[in-house]
Amino acid sequence: MKNALEDWYGANVVNDNEIDYSLLVIYIVLFLFTFILQYWQNQIVKANHLFLYNKVKGIVEEIERLSTNDLQYPQIYDAIVEDMPLQLAKRDGRVCQVPRLMLVTKDIVLLRPGQKAPCNCELVDGKELHQGEKLERQMQVCEETDAIEPLELVEARVTSSPINHNLENLFTEQENLLQFEAQINDAVHRINERILIPLFFVLSLLLTAYRFFNADDESLFHTRFVFAVPFLVALPLICPLYPVIIYLIKTTNNRQVFNAFGIVSQTTKDLVAILSALTTVAIIDKKGILSLPEPSIRKVMFFKSKGTKEPDDGDDDSTIPEILNLSSIQVSDDEWELDFDESSWALHLPSLLPMAYNMVLNSCAHNSDFARFLDHLSVVADSVPRTIATANRRCMCQLPIRIGFLQSPGGSPIPAALKNDGVTMGVYARQPGDPPVSGIVKHRTPLEMAFCTVQMDEHSLHSHLSSQGTAKLILDACTHFWSGEKVMPLTVKERRLSIDFHRRHSMTGHCLALAYRPVFGQIDQGLIGKYIELPLLGTLSSSETVHLVHSQSTDDLLQQNGINPAKVVTNSQDFINDVFTGQILCGLVALQYEAMPWATKLVELLDNACVRPVFFSKENELRSRVFAEKLGLEAGWNCHITLAEDEDKAGKRKIPAMEIFSCSTKSKISKLNGRFAKSDALLANLDLESFARNSPTRRQSLLTSDEDKVAPIPNKAQLPTGIDEVRPHLEAVDNVPLLVGLFTDCNTTSTLEMITIMQDYKEVVACIGSSLNSFNTQIHRKANLSISVDPLQCSSCKHEKAAINLSLKGSLSAISVASRLTQMSTDMHLNQMQVICQIDHSNSLSNSVPQAAGDNRLCSTSYGFRTSVSAISAFRLDAILINGCSLFVILLTDHLH
Known part of the structure; x- marks a missing residue:
């Protein structure tokens, strides 16, 4: 046997002094392979860094080719202001709304x-x-x-320029590795490269050296084996083709994903690896994404005489409250209509018509005036404790259309004598907000205000005043209410029920009180366009209340009450006494944001896929909980966290004593003043349950609902309050903050920090946000996968639909250009149905791989490779390892020759 081995060795081993040209070719090929592989790897890394740069550069070059003179800017004070940061600016000699990123x-x-x-x-x-x-x-x-x-x-x-700040955040944010990728990186680069390979290499080298020095015959163990064996041991730990395999699989997977949705390649991330490890989907925008762009009417409340209803049920009062529920129905992709839940709503038409008339006179056509008034109120609210200027007055044109008051979107039942712009007046009071509510960190009540329109009537002796505002201020200005049959004096009961309805629904949404009165006289031009600040002091005796007598003629009423149709209202005192006071309450309207069907389906699909949906709400806890329950998220006890700091702990500065009324020393106390003090005294002990206690049992189901039962849930004993307390809670208590599906009182900073905490605790987060919100750049870059979605841009007001569509659609729209700039920070740009399709198909792949074999979106091969791609994508072969492998192949080939 020994002789046979010696014969084979002498016949096949080349002498050291002889030159084998075939080995020279192999050496050159292996050297070139090593060089090309290393160069290719460097180019891949460079291309990944340049991908985002080229993406941004392409969008900027596309925008530079557009002419700024042809850009279509949104209308001033348009309804889409809340969906995207817009800024009034002077462009081309005119004032227009410019998207923030285009400044x-x-x-x-x-x-x-x-x-x-x-x-x-x-x-x-x-x-x-x-x-x-x-x-x-x-x-x-x-x-x-x-x-x-x-x-x-x-x-x-x-x-x-704001775009500069966005680009800095865009290029400085580092890509976050998945948990599995981090583990593989640690195993390969720390354990394998630094421990296992050197250990086995040195160990095998020592063993072969020992064998070499102790061998009986050197011809059977050549010197080359001293180096060949160690490399043979290290070979299974090194594969020079790994980078090629990684690139091919990753590119193929991403191409199939993008082809599935008909979009071009937008990211270099491994989408299949991320989607396969996904644990959380964070939704950071609401309006137009999860809900309709504007709140819709949910409830209407009015008072009705008992004589028109069933026999007396034991209540001695002559009127009862009536509440009708409404719902928004989707007609098409961008059109929604309003309808009553009760089929017998037509029986209440006499009570609904005055409310519809108020909505037509004080309609969304005055949005620009109300927007200026709201800006003024925002400054006032800063100095009034526990108040906030809320845009609770919204478009309500759908209700007049539904009850037939407006026969068509373009038609109007308003007489020709009233078809004028009229005048608008803003009235407000520096009334402090309600006391803090236990369990709510940032509880703010709407600042007491009323927005009034005065329509001139050319064919009569009076004008028409229509008021919309908060319940307290409107009720203090009202002396009567409409019962569906006649005008009746406003009593303590109606006042209490109305304020309780307003208080409940303003905490969970928006609520407006509607009032009307005829106005005799004219308003001086010097008073038009100014705002009236009501004093909070004074007294009013009950004998001063004006009672309307229906048997008298208009002339007799005018003479009896000392009303002069020719009188001109020249100051705020006259406006309060002669115009604002003495109104008739028409009813109250509650508005809420409705969840879109695709949003509820998205939450359901994510739950079925064992992926946790998380909603980051910018609103307070009560409003957020109501909407979260509509989406299908758990929002009860221990299921939501507020990211706002507790004001008691934050140590905010105290607000200095406010000036109650700046011009109170210059004017007399009006008749309205007493009603403010009187109403506050009557309502001092009012709570949210008084409405139910004082309502007939027969009407309990109408006056309350599941939405009305939402109450503050203290979280201090179970969950942290504020973003600064989340990490200590996770370290010292439990991981419940990582399991909740609702975060309230969020802003950009707190949302970004919470997503960072999730990733630090090994969560894989996908982020869905609006393509119009430029403040989401850092959040999109921080998430493992970011998806921008075009928000729904439809208006419930059919009169504004054409104008909104004109300002939003088209390549020359400033909104579309700004949207492209926002999309630079996202990995994918999809519409709502594409997101649903992606989640739904991912579920089908997870449940049954063979079913996806013939599918055109994600083939079963991609699904089968997604785990392996995640594993091998972390392998990064350095030049030393590649050269070492090449040296081993050279030595082994040289020996075999």
């Missing part, structure tokens, strides 16, 4: 009262204003009318 240096922006600076800018007087800061404003009182002058817009020059 450039030296642009002249117009800062609204109470508005935070959209970027770093400089005022005319040289004062610098940083992004997020507010400009302090001072109220001015008109000496002639005692009214408050509206706060004007302030010009400022942009000193830094």
